[in-house]
Amino acid sequence: MSLIVGRASETEALHACLAAGRHVLLEGPVGVGKTALARAVCGVLDRPLFRVDGDGRYTEGKLVGYFDPPAVLRAGYQPEFFVAGPLVAAMQSGGVLFINELNRMPEGVQNVLLPALDEGRAQVPSLGEVVALPGFAVVSTQNPSEFVATGALSEALLDRFELVVLDYQSEEEERRIVLQECRGAPSAELVAASVALVRATRHDPRIRRGASVRAAVAIADIAARLGGDVLRAARLALPTRIELLDASATPIDRVLDDLAKKAGVAAPA
Numbered sequence: 001m002s003l004i005v006g007r008a009s010e011t012e013a014l015h016a017c018l019a020a021g022r023h024v025l026l027e028g029p030v031g032v033g034k035t036a037l038a039r040a041v042c043g044v045l046d047r048p049l050f051r052v053d054g055d056g057r058y059t060e061g062k063l064v065g066y067f068d069p070p071a072v073l074r075a076g077y078q079p080e081f082f083v084a085g086p087l088v089a090a091m092q093s094g095g096v097l098f099i100n101e102l103n104r105m106p107e108g109v110q111n112v113l114l115p116a117l118d119e120g121r122a123q124v125p126s127l128g129e130v131v132a133l134p135g136f137a138v139v140s141t142q143n144p145s146e147f148v149a150t151g152a153l154s155e156a157l158l159d160r161f162e163l164v165v166l167d168y169q170s171e172e173e174e175r176r177i178v179l180q181e182c183r184g185a186p187s188a189e190l191v192a193a194s195v196a197l198v199r200a201t202r203h204d205p206r207i208r209r210g211a212s213v214r215a216a217v218a219i220a221d222i223a224a225r226l227g228g229d230v231l232r233a234a235r236l237a238l239p240t241r242i243e244l245l246d247a248s249a250t251p252i253d254r255v256l257d258d259l260a261k262k263a264g265v266a267a268p269a
């Protein structure tokens with residue numbers, strides 16, 4: 001797993017909440033580093049780790065667990081036939097349940113979490129009550145700008161989480177991330193140009209949603225294979241990652257040309 005660049009204060013906050021026995025919600029725009037930070041912090045805790053990815057078709061049954069059907073047919077609902085889902089497994093082992101993109105989970109799944117989060121208890125049909133061991137915690141991520149496509153978390157669920165907000169990092173830190181995440185070893189100039197161009201997308205009035213450092217990694221990686229042509233790489237990497245307010249007013253290539261000029265991105269010699 002790659003190292004986390006910067007984020008000292010957020011890392012400290014996350015550790016403090018977990019040490020205090022709290023559950024944490026990491027919130028921030030696409031690609032800001034929510035998953036990377038949560039994985040890194042959960043990975044160094046001396047607790048078992050269980051991961052689930054938010055998905056509109058995920059079910060309560062998957063989160064909690066299920067009875068093995070052939071065994072139940074043979075001998076009925078015996079506790080040893082229960083296959084623990086990630087929630088019950090984390091509770092029973094005093095582990096951390098990492099729910100990536102919690103806001104994508106259907107309401108039923110979110111409701112199952114309520115008693116587990118504040119009382120450390122879950123009712124499992126035919127098994128009974130599961131009580132969490134000390135150490136059990138839930139770390140979740142959510143992306144606030146996605147609420148149009150997904151849903152916001154209920155007030156009751158939010159009330160059970162501490163909130164750590166992640167914003168875009170400094171230019172210098174984003175350069176270090178790009179250097180670390182690229183497949184090759186792009187030149188310092190290429191890294192700087194890719195980061196500058198991507199950062200410019202976040203402040204252009206024609207753009208509704210700018211791009212993250214993930215786009216800068218892609219641009220630097222591709223440009224290194226296109227003779228250093230950052231603008232050409234950006235034309236491949238950015239159309240999927242930025243959203244124009246009015247695409248009919250200015251075509252995306254024009255917007256990218258302007259941004260490249262503003263970011264001082266020169267065409268390769």
Ligand SMILES: Nc1ncnc2c1ncn2[C@@H]1O[C@H](COP(=O)(O)OP(=O)(O)OP(=O)(O)O)[C@@H](O)[C@H]1O
Pocket residue numbers: 002003004005006007028029030031032033034035036037141143177181213214
């Ligand atoms: N501080 C950081 N240090 C190292 N790598 C980082 C950092 N922040 C982001 N990255 C890298 O940038 C990319 C995007 O980060 P990540 O997937 O964690 O973002 P996210 O906020 O979870 O995105 P999404 O909203 O799409 O789920 C990953 O490749 C990640 O490793």
Ligand SMILES: [Mg+2]
Pocket residue numbers: 034035036100141
């Ligand atoms: Mg993520």
